Amino acid sequence: MKIFKNYSIKNSLNIKSKAKYYVELYDKKDFNSFHSFIKKEKVPILIIGEATNIVLPDFYNGIIVKPIFNQFIFNEDQKTVAVGSSINWHEFVLKMIENNIIGYENLSSIPGSVGASPIQNIGAYGREVSDLIESVDCYDYIEDEFITFKNIDCNFSYRNSIFKNKNYIIYNIDFTTNSYNNFNLRYSTVQKFIDSNKIDLNSINAMDVSKIITKIRSKTLPDPIKIPNVGSFFKNCIVNKNIIKTDRFSLDDLIIWNADNDKSKIGSARLIDLIKDQLDNFENVEIYEHHSLVLIAKDNATQEDIIDFARHIIDKVYENFNISLEIEPSIIFN
Ligand SMILES: Cc1cc2nc3c(=O)[nH]c(=O)nc-3n(C[C@H](O)[C@H](O)[C@H](O)COP(=O)(O)OP(=O)(O)OC[C@H]3O[C@@H](n4cnc5c(N)ncnc54)[C@H](O)[C@@H]3O)c2cc1C
Numbered sequence: 340m341k342i343f344k345n346y347s348i349k350n351s352l353n354i355k356s357k358a359k360y361y362v363e364l365y366d367k368k369d370f371n372s373f374h375s376f377i378k379k380e381k382v383p384i385l386i387i388g389e390a391t392n393i394v395l396p397d398f399y400n401g402i403i404v405k406p407i408f409n410q411f412i413f414n415e416d417q418k419t420v421a422v423g424s425s426i427n428w429h430e431f432v433l434k435m436i437e438n439n440i441i442g443y444e445n446l447s448s449i450p451g452s453v454g455a456s457p458i459q460n461i462g463a464y465g466r467e468v469s470d471l472i473e474s475v476d477c478y479d480y481i482e483d484e485f486i487t488f489k490n491i492d493c494n495f496s497y498r499n500s501i502f503k504n505k506n507y508i509i510y511n512i513d514f515t516t517n518s519y520n521n522f523n524l525r526y527s528t529v530q531k532f533i534d535s536n537k538i539d540l541n542s543i544n545a546m547d548v549s550k551i552i553t554k555i556r557s558k559t560l561p562d563p564i565k566i567p568n569v570g571s572f573f574k575n576c577i578v579n580k581n582i583i584k585t586d587r588f589s590l591d592d593l594i595i596w597n598a599d600n601d602k603s604k605i606g607s608a609r610l611i612d613l614i615k616d617q618l619d620n621f622e623n624v625e626i627y628e629h630h631s632l633v634l635i636a637k638d639n640a641t642q643e644d645i646i647d648f649a650r651h652i653i654d655k656v657y658e659n660f661n662i663s664l665e666i667e668p669s670i671i672f673n
Pocket of ligand 1: 406424450451452463510570571
């Protein structure tokens with residue numbers, strides 16, 4: 340275990356942020372020392388991966404913890420692979436493709452670490468990580484105990500899981516290696532790309548699908564290294580269609596997918612597109628021109644700037660549609 344004091348935390352929004360303590364954990368044996376350390380310090384604790392989905396304050400008056408676990412071990416009998424939480428997600432996807440394992444390719448190029456993937460059940464282009472996880476190994480830093488969650492016990496749903504706001508450090512995930520035999524190319528954007536580029540589906544392999552997904556993503560999502568962002572700032576909304584206000588816009592103006600029971604999933608990007616001209620200008624944050632769910636931060640942006648702008652968008656969407664947008668990244672308060 341390594342402990343750093345008053346440490347700058349790199350994050351994809353480029354917010355200038357420091358933590359009272361920054362701690363790196365390298366080994367299961369470090370958890371015990373970490374437990375003793377937090378008992379002594381009695382301050383808030385935040386676990387991070389690559390900080391691509393968090394909105395940090397200027398100063399975090401607590402302990403920011405990064406578990407650094409890099410194992411990648413196949414278990415041929417179980418048809419699983421054990422993967423360390425700090426491995427970069429896209430590098431992991433590429434490794435699965437190299438090993439001829441199907442099912443991961445649609446999740447190519449999602450920023451961040453393997454360890455964060457179950458937290459919000461990352462998903463894209465018709466696949467969610469919950470389709471691929473066998474089990475998740477955690478350390479409960481308050482109870483000082485190890486827990487393994489089987490997939491069924493993770494309570495996965497759209498951008499949600501049992502791991503949100505819990506005292507768990509995820510240090511290993513077992514992924515399945517034999518869940519899928521075919522590619523999932525049904526998502527409309529993927530189909531359109533295949534049609535317009537006249538791609539022959541008979542000669543396509545997992546690496547081709549991965550490259551297609553990466554190309555599609557690069558058209559609408561900014562690279563956080565060049566343009567600071569956290570990806571989609573708002574989730575799509577699950578609501579009953581009957582509650583939607585239709586005096587300014589009609590239901591035909593919206594993107595509506597059928598979800599479960601009497602609820603529908605409403606595309607939040609379209610809601611924001613429709614009210615964009617009603618929004619005030621904010622100095623340090625704006626909506627990305629190619630994707631209305633993405634907020635991009637300018638050089639001096641603070642957490643407050645970003646939250647103020649997000650609240651302004653939420654208010655306008657509510658005023659126009661009677662729909663409450665929900666924020667996707669974790670907002671970290673002091
Ligand atoms: C350009 C861009 C595009 C994106 N596209 C998508 C997309 O298509 N689909 C999608 O679902 N997401 C997307 N995201 C969001 C982001 O990629 C994911 O949420 C990713 O899983 C975050 O990984 P991270 O390591 O950066 O997590 P962090 O931002 O470091 O942390 C995110 C959350 O996970 C917790 N956490 C992190 N690691 C651990 C751990 N080891 N143990 C316990 N808790 C932990 C943190 O406390 C925090 O609450 C995008 C982000 C960007 C910037």
